[in-house]
Amino acid sequence: MNSKQVKDLMVPLSEYATVFEDATLGEAVAALKSSQAIFDPGRHPHRAVLILDKQRNVVGKISFLSILRALEPKYDEMLSDKGPWHMGFTRKFQRAMFESLRLWQDPLEKICKKASSIRVGTFMTTPAESEMIEIDAPLGEAVHQLVIGNHQSLLVTDAGRIVGILRLADVFQAVAITVLECKSSS
Numbered sequence: 001m002n003s004k005q006v007k008d009l010m011v012p013l014s015e016y017a018t019v020f021e022d023a024t025l026g027e028a029v030a031a032l033k034s035s036q037a038i039f040d041p042g043r044h045p046h047r048a049v050l051i052l053d054k055q056r057n058v059v060g061k062i063s064f065l066s067i068l069r070a071l072e073p074k075y076d077e078m079l080s081d082k083g084p085w086h087m088g089f090t091r092k093f094q095r096a097m098f099e100s101l102r103l104w105q106d107p108l109e110k111i112c113k114k115a116s117s118i119r120v121g122t123f124m125t126t127p128a129e130s131e132m133i134e135i136d137a138p139l140g141e142a143v144h145q146l147v148i149g150n151h152q153s154l155l156v157t158d159a160g161r162i163v164g165i166l167r168l169a170d171v172f173q174a175v176a177i178t179v180l181e182c183k184s185s186s
Contacts, residue, residue: 004139009174010156010164013058015039017049019120021059025070026115028062044169048153050162051124058155058162060124070123071114074101132157133166139174142166
């Protein structure tokens with residue numbers, strides 16, 4: 001694994017779902033579905049959309065979870081982006097919270113109206129330095145960063161500019177193949 005580098009497994013920015021920061025949530029979902037449809041079917045589908053500024057620099061990211069949170073505005077009032085807010089909640093408490101706050105009361109069919117009015121720039125996550133890794137870094141360093149940071153992906157940089165994304169699923173696949181090759185040769 002030490003001979004592999006981040007660039008060997010990353011998905012180039014040109015192959016990933018991207019939208020501009022003034023795009024709607026609906027446009028972001030469409031971009032995600034479109035990129036999933038043309039991506040290599042032998043690999044895991046994309047699980048996020050990268051947000052670009054007018055100069056086509058990555059300035060944010062949205063995930064499946066952030067999209068669902070954006071569709072129910074009450075989550076902004078009760079959840080923090082910091083800390084393990086969900087730790088220790090029993091299923092009974094979660095259900096009581098759901099019912100008392102009347103979450104997700106609108107039928108799913110009304111989602112298209114919400115999705116067309118919410119701009120991704122209002123709920124995107126701005127990448128932190130801990131979510132970035134250099135293109136020529138060894139794969140072992142990326143594994144360490146993914147584990148320590150509990151990240152689903154890392155943004156790959158080249159000379160300070162984001163050029164791709166290294167996904168946990170792809171890194172795990174490479175590690176799993178190595179484990180299986182070791183097992184069969186012993």
